[in-house]
Amino acid sequence: MADYNTFLAQIYEVLKPFAKHGLILNEDCELVTELGLTSLQVMELIEHIEDHFDISVPLNILPDIRTIQDLAQQLENLSPDA
Amino acid sequence: MSLFDKFQPIIDIRADLAALGVMPFGAVTEKILSPTEAVVDGHKVILAGTNNYLGLTFDPECIAAAKQALDEMGTGTTGSRMANGTFIGHVQLEQELAEFFARQHAIVFSTGYAATMGMGSTLAGRGDIIVLDADSHASIYDGVRLGGAEVIRFRHNDPTDLEKRLRRLGDRIDKTLIIVEGIYSMVGDQARLAEIAEVKRKYGGMLLVDEAHSLGMLGAHGRGVAEAAGVEKDVDFIVGTFSKSLGAIGGYCVSDHPQLEAIRFAIRSYIFTASPSPSTIASTRVALRLMQERPELRQRLWDNAQRLYDGLKDLGLQVSPQVSPVVAVTIKDRNQAIAAWTHLLHHGAYVNLVMPPASPTNDSLLRCSVSAAHSTEQIDRIIAAFAALPAANTG
Numbered sequence: 097m098a099d100y101n102t103f104l105a106q107i108y109e110v111l112k113p114f115a116k117h118g119l120i121l122n123e124d125c126e127l128v129t130e131l132g133l134t135s136l137q138v139m140e141l142i143e144h145i146e147d148h149f150d151i152s153v154p155l156n157i158l159p160d161i162r163t164i165q166d167l168a169q170q171l172e173n174l175s176p177d178a
Numbered sequence: 179m180s181l182f183d184k185f186q187p188i189i190d191i192r193a194d195l196a197a198l199g200v201m202p203f204g205a206v207t208e209k210i211l212s213p214t215e216a217v218v219d220g221h222k223v224i225l226a227g228t229n230n231y232l233g234l235t236f237d238p239e240c241i242a243a244a245k246q247a248l249d250e251m252g253t254g255t256t257g258s259r260m261a262n263g264t265f266i267g268h269v270q271l272e273q274e275l276a277e278f279f280a281r282q283h284a285i286v287f288s289t290g291y292a293a294t295m296g297m298g299s300t301l302a303g304r305g306d307i308i309v310l311d312a313d314s315h316a317s318i319y320d321g322v323r324l325g326g327a328e329v330i331r332f333r334h335n336d337p338t339d340l341e342k343r344l345r346r347l348g349d350r351i352d353k354t355l356i357i358v359e360g361i362y363s364m365v366g367d368q369a370r371l372a373e374i375a376e377v378k379r380k381y382g383g384m385l386l387v388d389e390a391h392s393l394g395m396l397g398a399h400g401r402g403v404a405e406a407a408g409v410e411k412d413v414d415f416i417v418g419t420f421s422k423s424l425g426a427i428g429g430y431c432v433s434d435h436p437q438l439e440a441i442r443f444a445i446r447s448y449i450f451t452a453s454p455s456p457s458t459i460a461s462t463r464v465a466l467r468l469m470q471e472r473p474e475l476r477q478r479l480w481d482n483a484q485r486l487y488d489g490l491k492d493l494g495l496q497v498s499p500q501v502s503p504v505v506a507v508t509i510k511d512r513n514q515a516i517a518a519w520t521h522l523l524h525h526g527a528y529v530n531l532v533m534p535p536a537s538p539t540n541d542s543l544l545r546c547s548v549s550a551a552h553s554t555e556q557i558d559r560i561i562a563a564f565a566a567l568p569a570a571n572t573g
Contacts, residue, residue, distance in 0.1 A: 136539070157332060
């Protein structure tokens, strides 16, 4: 099962198109306020990750996710091997 | 910083609309002329944005029954179903709903929202799992959030994605409730319920279907998508509303599970609110009977739906994926959608304006709904109003 860094790498991969105007993605990037993701785009990001890792991400964790780091951390916490 | 900061996006939209001189959200119906005509914000219009699918709001029998109940039972029950608010009419309506759906048990709620939200929040709690369609109605999302279950969404109307979600649950499937709708309210597409039921049969779990927009429209008896798809046995709970095809207000849940009678006393939206007024129950009971006695209403509704769908499609507008009593026209740009809505109102057609986040995508919708009470000529006038839209308004 994937660990924090594996999730992080995949999040960076999916978010590449959002790193506009010379912005370099890092763990502290905020998904909505900084990268400008709409709520629909956040859900699309989650769906990409779910498909890639064959997992289901409960909606319950979303209120705790602000940054890329938050997301990777929450995904690792979901992992049975975490 | 203040409590009000989070409302700034709504304040901004209201200011934008005020600057344009329109207020589509909360347009005032000043006079109702018939089930299909009214004066809205000073304009005489054909109502093409209600949920009065069978056109029963002015049926003389429904009105007479409501008047009689007012005279005999008063204006309100002034209490909860669990206390003083269960009148004989509530019990009779529950029996009639159970008979209509060929189910053992039924609960009557004060609104459709209370029914859906109440069942969603009560059936699955902490330690349980909800798997719901991504485009589920707000009442479903509100309910499952309140209940505290783990909530997993699957891609809209995608049984393959649902199957993946159920497979991943493993043994936890036994504590899982799947929630879908019959007809989805925004664009009117029907659930792929035969395939969804097949996935449920393969993996397990319980299935709740919200037939709010499909009661009286589909199936040999008008019981909805579950009946039309031949999978009623696979559906554990059906919820719905009296405020659309039955022309009143209220909600229900029906089931064959005997536990429903105990669950009733755990549903907070059933316990901690006043029960429906006797007049509401009386008109609903008559409407439920008329819906069964007059299958021609259903045919008329679908004829009107087909005519409006074809007419708008022929104009080159981007319409819903399938014919339905809800016909939604997609307008990509929000301001164009607002201008188009206003133009339609001024040209005699009231429709619903739907903007993100209420719409399922980033696009806006001009949501039309038809009624069995619309005449062919009225449907053609709705189409003509769309035809008169300036090209700049339809994106």
